[in-house]
Amino acid sequence: MSGRRLEGRVALVTGAASGIGAACARRFAEEGARVAGIDLAPAPGDGDWAAAVKAAPDSLFEQADVCDEAAVNRIADATRDALGSIDVLVNAAGVPGGGAAHQIALEDWDRTIAVNLRGTLLPSRAVLPGMLEQRSGSIIHIASVEGIEGFEGGSAYNASKGAVVLLTRNMAIDYGRRGIRVNAICPGFIDTPMLRGLFGMEGLSDVAERIREAHQLGRFGRAEEIANAALFLASDESSFVTGVALPVDGGYTAGHRFGVASMMGLD
Numbered sequence: 001m002s003g004r005r006l007e008g009r010v011a012l013v014t015g016a017a018s019g020i021g022a023a024c025a026r027r028f029a030e031e032g033a034r035v036a037g038i039d040l041a042p043a044p045g046d047g048d049w050a051a052a053v054k055a056a057p058d059s060l061f062e063q064a065d066v067c068d069e070a071a072v073n074r075i076a077d078a079t080r081d082a083l084g085s086i087d088v089l090v091n092a093a094g095v096p097g098g099g100a101a102h103q104i105a106l107e108d109w110d111r112t113i114a115v116n117l118r119g120t121l122l123p124s125r126a127v128l129p130g131m132l133e134q135r136s137g138s139i140i141h142i143a144s145v146e147g148i149e150g151f152e153g154g155s156a157y158n159a160s161k162g163a164v165v166l167l168t169r170n171m172a173i174d175y176g177r178r179g180i181r182v183n184a185i186c187p188g189f190i191d192t193p194m195l196r197g198l199f200g201m202e203g204l205s206d207v208a209e210r211i212r213e214a215h216q217l218g219r220f221g222r223a224e225e226i227a228n229a230a231l232f233l234a235s236d237e238s239s240f241v242t243g244v245a246l247p248v249d250g251g252y253t254a255g256h257r258f259g260v261a262s263m264m265g266l267d
C-alpha cells in the first residue's frame with residue numbers, strides 16, 4: 001500500500017480537544033483525512049488539535065455536548081457541507097465516574113451513562129444515514145478495558161463502557177451487509193488529562209503505581225498508541241474487521257503476574 005492511508009476520507013471525531021480524540025484527529029489528518037472535531041471544551045490554541053488543523057487546513061471544530069441530539073446532527077450536517085460525506089466516526093468523548101453502587105450520586109451515574117453511552121449513540125445516528133447511502137463507513141467507539149472486565153469502584157463507568165462494547169457488536173451485525181464496519185477500542189490506562197486528573201486525587205498515587213504495574217509492558221499507554229489502532233480500524237487495512245472490541249492495553253487484560261516470571265529471570 002502506498003500513499004497516505006486516509007487520503008480523501010472525511011472523519012468526524014468526538015472528544016477532539018484532548019487526549020485520545022485529539023491524537024486521533026491529528027493522526028488522521030497526517031494520513032490525509034479531512035477532520036471535523038466535536039468537544040464540550042474549546043479547541044485548544046496549541047498542541048494536538050492545532051497540529052491536526054495545520055496538517056489539514058480544511059478541518060473544522062465545533063464546541064458542543066455529544067448528548068445534545070440537535071447539536072450533534074447540526075455538526076454532522078455542517079461537516080458534510082464543508083468537507084464531504086463522512087467516512088469515519090470516532091466516538092472518543094467520555095467522562096470518568098464511579099463509586100460503590102450504594103454510594104454513587106444518581107446525577108453522577110446518569111451523567112456518566114449519558115456521555116459515554118448516549119454520547120456514543122447520537123453521533124453514530126448522525127452519520128449512519130449517509131454511510132448507509134454510500135454503503136461504506138467505519139465507526140470506532142473508544143470503550144475501555146473497563147468495558148470488558150471489572151474494576152473496583154468503577155460502577156457507572158464500567159457499566160457504560162460494557163454497554164458500548166455490546167452496542168459495537170450489535171451495530172456490526174445490523175450494518176455489516178451495508179458495508180459499514182463498527183469496532184471498539186478498549187484502551188488500558190493511557191496518559192491523558194483524564195488519567196492525570198484521576199491520579200491527581202488525594203491518596204491515589206500508590207494506586208496509580210499498582211495500576212501501572214498491572215500492564216504487562218510495565219507502563220501506561222500514550223494517546224498516539226490508541227490513535228494508531230484507530231487509524232488501522234478507520235483505513236481499508238482493516239477491511240475484514242468488524243464487531244471486535246480490541247484491547248490496546250499493554251497486556252492489562254492478558255492475565256496476572258504473581259512473581260513466577262521473576263523466578264524464571266523474566267524481570
Ligand SMILES: NC(=O)c1ccc[n+]([C@@H]2O[C@H](COP(=O)([O-])OP(=O)(O)OC[C@H]3O[C@@H](n4cnc5c(N)ncnc54)[C@H](O)[C@@H]3O)[C@@H](O)[C@H]2O)c1
Nearest residue numbers: 015018019020039040065066093094144187189190192194
Ligand atoms: N485515559 C485513559 O486511561 C482511558 C482508558 C480507557 C478509555 N478511555 C476513554 O477514552 C476516551 C477519551 O478519553 P481521554 O483519556 O482522552 O480523556 P480526556 O479527558 O483527555 O478527553 C476527553 C474529551 O472528551 C470531552 N468531553 C467530555 N464530555 C463531553 C461531552 N458531553 N460532549 C463533548 N465532549 C465531551 C472532554 O472535554 C475532553 O476533551 C474516553 O471515552 C475515555 O473513557 C480513556
